[in-house]
Amino acid sequence: MRIGIITNNDQILGSFIQPEILSNHHLIHFDSEEKYINNTQEIDVLFVDDQLIEYQDVKSTSKNYLITDQDLYSYFIKAKKAGYLGFILKSDQLENELLKVINQFNVKPVENPESDFSYLIKGKSKAIQKVFTVLEKATSSNINVNIVGETGTGKELIAQAVHQNSSRKHQNFVAINVASIPKELIESELFGYEEGAFTGASTARKGKFEEANYGSIFLDEIGELPLELQTKLLRVLQEREVSRIGGNEVVSLDLRIITATHKNLLNEVNNGRFREDLYYRLLGLTIELPPLRERKEDIIPLSNYFLEDYSNKNPSVKLKQLSEASKLKLMNYYFPGNIRQLRAVIELATTLSEGNQISDVDLLLEKVEIKKDLLEKERTLEEYNIEIIEYFLKKYKGKVNYVRDVLKISKSKIYQLIKDDKITR
Ligand SMILES: Nc1ncnc2c1ncn2[C@@H]1O[C@H](COP(=O)(O)OP(=O)(O)OP(=O)(O)O)[C@@H](O)[C@H]1O
8 A cells, every 4th residue: 555645845744744654555745746656656555734735636546635724614515526535634643533533444554664666666577676676775774886788778767666665765866968069068057157257157066966955866877977087076975065167165964865877887987987086986886787678578558658758748648558569570670768758658659649549650669770782782692781781870879789689699709790890980
C-alpha cells in the first residue's frame, strides 16, 4: 500500500507532520511540479493540498483526500464533486487525522520504506533488478554515484531515484547537463557569481552547487567538462566548499554528487581528456544502464506503461492496446535512442492509430537503409565491407558499439579500419 502527499507547502511536511512519523508507511512526497504529479497513478491513498487541487487528476485509481484549511460546507461539496472521498484540516492535529485515514484502509507498514524504486523506474528485466540492488546501496549512504549508459537509457531518472529515496529527499535536486552549456558559461553556472564579477554580471547569482546544497547535484555528461574546470571542480570536491566568481565568501557544501556519462571515463583518463585524480574522487558507486536492446523483456512492459501514462496525461486520449504484430515489431527493433525513443514512438503511435489497438503500421521506427547506389559501382568485397561499415558508423554518429551490434563484427575490426585511415568516424 502506497501513500502519497502532494503539496508545495513545506509547512505541511515541516511543522504539521514529522516525515519520520509516517515513514513506516510508504509516504511519498510529491511537489507541485507536474512531473511528480503525473507519477501518482500507483498511489493507493493520496492526500492533496487544496492549493494544488486543479493540478491533480482525481480520476487516478487512488483514494483521494484533500488537505485544506477551509472548513466550509461549500468547499466540501466541491471536493466531493471532484471525486475526493473527504478532507482533513490543516491544523496541529493533521498528523493524527492523516494516520486515522491511513489506518482506516488497513495500510500495513512497509518493511523497508526507502527501497522501492518501481514507482519511478519501470521494467522487470534482470538488468533493471541489478540496478535496483545498487540503487539500494546508494540510497542508504551518501556515496557519490556515477551512472553510465547510452543516450535515453534513463540516467537522469536514476539520478532522481537516488535523490528521492535518500535522506536528502526534501532538499533540492539540481540537474545540469555539462554538454548542453556553452563552454564559457559552465563555470558561472556551476559556481555562481557576484555582481560586477564580469561584464554582464549585473546582479549576483547562485551557482548550481549552492542551489543543490543539502540536497543532490546531478552533473550529466561530466566527461565534457573542460580540463581547466575539472581542476576547479576537484578543488571544490576536496575542500567541500565553494565561492562565487568575483566573491570572497566561502559556502560550505553538504551535498550528494551524482554524475553521468555516455563515455567510458577511464578511456577519457587514458587519453588525457579527463583528470585521473578527479576520476577517482568522483568514482563512488557505478550504475551501468544497459541499452534497451540488451533488456528486451522490458520493451513491452515499458510500452504499456507509456501507453497508460500518455492517456493519463491527456484525458481525451483513450487507453489503447498493442496488437500482437506491433509487439513483435517492437521486440525486433534496435532502438538506438533507447527508452526515450520508445516513449516517443508509442506516443506517436497512439495519436496515429484508429480504434482501440495500435497496429504495427502505426509504429514509425527509423529504418536503416543502405544507399541505393551501393551495387552500381564495381568494388572488391573488402571495399564493400569498408563502405558498409563507414555508412553505419556515420549513421550511428561514430558509436562503434552500435555498429558492432548491427553488423555483428568485432570492435577491433572497426578500430583497425579507423587506425588504417580506411574509414573516418
Ligand atoms: N526505466 C524507465 N521507466 C520509465 N521511464 C523511463 C525509464 N528509463 C527512462 N525512462 C524515460 O525515458 C526518457 C529518457 O530518460 P532520461 O532522460 O533519464 O535518459 P538519459 O539516459 O539521461 O538520456 P541522455 O543521456 O540523452 O540525457 C525519459 O522520458 C524517462 O522518463
